[in-house]
Amino acid sequence: MRTKTASAVLALAAAFTLTACGGSGDNTDKPAADVSAAPKTVPLTLDTPKAKPDLVLKDTGGKTYELVKETKGRPVLLYFGYTYCPDVCSTVVADMASAEKRLPKAEQEKLQIVFVTTDPDRDTPERMRKWLDAQGGQDIVGLTGSFDTIQAAAKPLGIMVEKPKKEKDGSITVSHGAQVVGFSPKDDGAHWVYTAEATADQYAKSLPKIVKGENP
Numbered sequence: 001m002r003t004k005t006a007s008a009v010l011a012l013a014a015a016f017t018l019t020a021c022g023g024s025g026d027n028t029d030k031p032a033a034d035v036s037a038a039p040k041t042v043p044l045t046l047d048t049p050k051a052k053p054d055l056v057l058k059d060t061g062g063k064t065y066e067l068v069k070e071t072k073g074r075p076v077l078l079y080f081g082y083t084y085c086p087d088v089c090s091t092v093v094a095d096m097a098s099a100e101k102r103l104p105k106a107e108q109e110k111l112q113i114v115f116v117t118t119d120p121d122r123d124t125p126e127r128m129r130k131w132l133d134a135q136g137g138q139d140i141v142g143l144t145g146s147f148d149t150i151q152a153a154a155k156p157l158g159i160m161v162e163k164p165k166k167e168k169d170g171s172i173t174v175s176h177g178a179q180v181v182g183f184s185p186k187d188d189g190a191h192w193v194y195t196a197e198a199t200a201d202q203y204a205k206s207l208p209k210i211v212k213g214e215n216p
Helices: 087-103 105-109 123-135 147-157 200-211
Strands: 003-007 044-050 056-059 065-066 076-081 112-117 143-146 172-176 180-183 192-193
Touching: 056 147, 076 087, 076 147, 087 112, 087 200, 105 200, 112 123, 112 147, 123 143, 192 200
Parallel strands: 003 172, 076 112, 112 143
Antiparallel strands: 044 192, 056 065, 056 143, 076 180, 180 192
């Protein structure tokens, strides 16, 4: 089965635009993203913090994971994506994982990166764990569950998540926002947004301050 994706950054704090990106096939696709007017500051700092979603799903071990409870008082990077994504998702996850490994051990233990699938019917816990590990994200929490629950959690953050759609040719289209949202350990609110084009070096440069709840 071929897979298509269309990723778009929505106006969580409208200062940039991103065209749709996508392709077909699980392993042979090349990125089709074109970014314009990207923010000069990485990450973008929100004028008004947003609340952490009260999200309850299953992790890759099959255990119930309550996002608010499990990450209270911790710096968090939250990303919505899916493992069959032919381009953006693997790059974003790999860059976050790479940057995390550059932090001192104590800061690595504080930071929690959370990946929420936007394709829960196909992203089984086993598949997600294997995929996250392959991107270097052994410490990343992978979550899956009801699509409606996932979509409802993304919406208040300004992240677009659309129900996967099966096309006439048998391919699957999955549309989701490409941004990563950063939450402060000081108030558990969303204060920062990374766009899909943020690099591992940019994550590595900004994460030490985010871990402390400071603006990069």
